[in-house]
Amino acid sequence: RHADVAVGNILGSNIFNLLGILGVSAILQPLPVHERILIFDQWVMLGTSLLLLVFLYTGRRLSRMEGGMLLLGYGVYVGLSFTAYGT
DSSP: OOHHEEEEEEEHHHIIIIIHHHHHHHSOOOOOOOOIOOOOOOOOHHHHHHHHHHHHHHHTOHHHHHHHHHHHHHHHHHHHHHHHOOO
């Protein structure tokens, strides 16, 4: 099914970006970690990952409401980022 492939591509892409791209970049040149990432972004990523895990295990599908909640959460994240950091 196309939906299964889409979810797999999204999760696989994020895992590769985190582990593969950051790993290769850090091997080539050490990467500074901005304090903002430690204070805010890492917790948003952890919370989002846990929320997605709950969504996918309850009914083994992502409903429209859950998709809407994820989209709303992204909007809140972007809004807070602009408000708090101006970036």
